[in-house]
Amino acid sequence: MYEAFFGLRENPFTLSPDPKYLYLSDRHREALNYLVYGIQERKGFVVVTGDIGAGKTTLCRALLSSLNGSVETALIFNSFLSEIELLETINQEFGLPPGTGERSRKRLLDALNAYLLANYGEGKNAVLLIDESQNLSHGVLEQIRMISNLETVREKLIQIVLIGQPELQDVLAMPALRQLNERITVRYHLGPLERADVGRYIEHRLAVAGRGRAAFTPWSYRTIYRYSQGVPRRINAICDRALLIAYTREKVRIGAGLVRRAVRDLGGYGETGGVSRK
Template sequence: LLERLDESIDTALIFNSFISDMELLEILIDEFSISTDSQPRTKRLFMDALNRFFLENYSRRRNSVILIDEAQNLSHSVLEQIRMLSNLETDREKLVQIVFFAQREFNDILSSPSLRQLSDRILVRYDLPPLDKRDTKNYIQHRISIAGGNIRFTSSALNLIHKASEGNPRKINAICDRALLVAFASGKETIGKGMVKEAIREIMPQKGVKIRRLRSGPSILFIITVIALAFFSGWALNNNIFFKAQKLFKPKVSINVVHESTAHRVDPFKRVSLTDKKSMELLLSLSYDQFSNSSKDFRVFSHSFDPQYILRIKRPIRVGIRDSDRFMVIKAISKEHILLVDSKGKEFQFNTLSILPKMGSEICWIIPLEDSPFIRRGIRGGIVYEIQKFLKRFGYAVEVSGIYDSLTQKMVMRFQRDMGIEPDGVIGPDTWAIIYLFNGKL
């Protein structure tokens, strides 16, 4: 939506709706890049600064728009502050446009007597109704066409998805995601009614269907259609994300320690030269050992780093062997030693300097699939505090305050540039994945 707006529109996006009225004003000041010098940060100061900004925009024929996501979570005091903002106007028109995105219960909130004045100021309302059967089918096919691949849902499967989801897009996504996972486990590209039933059993036990669990196997199934899996999970479709699977696919590999000096006859490095499939199985096994018990799903990332950062990695990784179609799995790495794993799960310790020249440029690692929020300027709290501590340990000049201010944003952008990803200053999936790779705690 923001990308499609005219260049003459200045926007402030608020996606964290669990904020106070003072935090609302602070976020708006930051989002509109309004300077308040070194004056005490008060409501009066912020309101005056916003009023001046909106008037200046109006005089330059620019529009100011505030977009608020998940508005049903806003407190009454914040909604009252928004009403005060809506009072900023000239003799002829409003200085700022405010757009709410909310669940249906927001209408009930606005109907309360204390918010009547705010409700009266809302001129345009649009309610997105549930999708009908035809729209559900078109919606699913559209998402698959964008993702690519040869995935196909049968007509009976589509009908069942519509019935179970009641036309709710979020439920449609959830059912399709799980159905694709069932197909992924079965090595199928056509999803029928039976697979959809299996998906519904897993995610909607309240429907009264007994939950069945898929049997785990000793290996991972690799199929092209996993791209569609990523799409329905809401993942960014880029080269970093390969596939999603569940813990039920965890390979059963035991890890024993055998040092390089104990290997007889066979060159130790040949032992740790692995096939694509075997190296991924071992990487999964090592990575799962570091996951929390609540983590069932995972993402696989692949990225190329500047060699200077390799020694700072704190997670198991898979790396291609230079001038070869084989791979090595690294369990741990330091300046002196590097710990590699062979096909039987045995560990071999090598001198780091002897292995670095053999490593390809692309690194593959696995992170738990958890609800990591998008962190951007204006957010505050413990998670920002931990991010700032990580950046400081990594060598970036950031103040550990728990507030995602302009300096933190600048350092995040520098970190993103150094890591070779888009320097947008927003901590999203790719940035979280890299932080996870270099940080043993976050």
């Protein structure tokens, strides 16, 4: 609603995980490198965890747009699935025909295996990427381990990337999932942005949205960091609200006071951040 006032093409601070807006902080770059490495080197299992709103889904989408045509992908963004549904979804994602007759696990796995062998024969790689993996049931995780067994004598036919909130690590550490846990060769935990990144992150998002004339001051960055603790989703929420307030006051300059007002409107992120207000 304030875009025209600030001369922006679109809203720079929506909460959607649009990879177009990706700001590569050192941590996001590192996470992306781990993902690409795990896939290209056919490491089998890659796990990336990160705090809520840290940018995991955005990273998944950026990863997908960076993979070239020699990698086939199956993406699962809904992790509340049964074992059969998982297999069906994977096969569907890889473009396999649904087949006729009963939907047995064996039939689905055989079809997947045949597809992956043919794909490998064409010199291609395959990736199964599951977001929100912390919600997967043990049965489904066990099924995923079976899928990771699909391999030639030399190489993995499919690379499996599990993305999730930090609880995913606890799930994988459970004794029942030891076999799976021991196969994870690449792991990365995505932390929040550092203080010095906050201004660059905001400027980057403004630039992608058409730059415009909104002017966040250096003091506003510090205040935004204090209340957001560097979590991108919180930064977006605060900036969006700050722009709205500035617009209603017909101002283009956004200082620390205005940011504090925005935080109050949002119910006060600072209280949960446990940071002093000095």
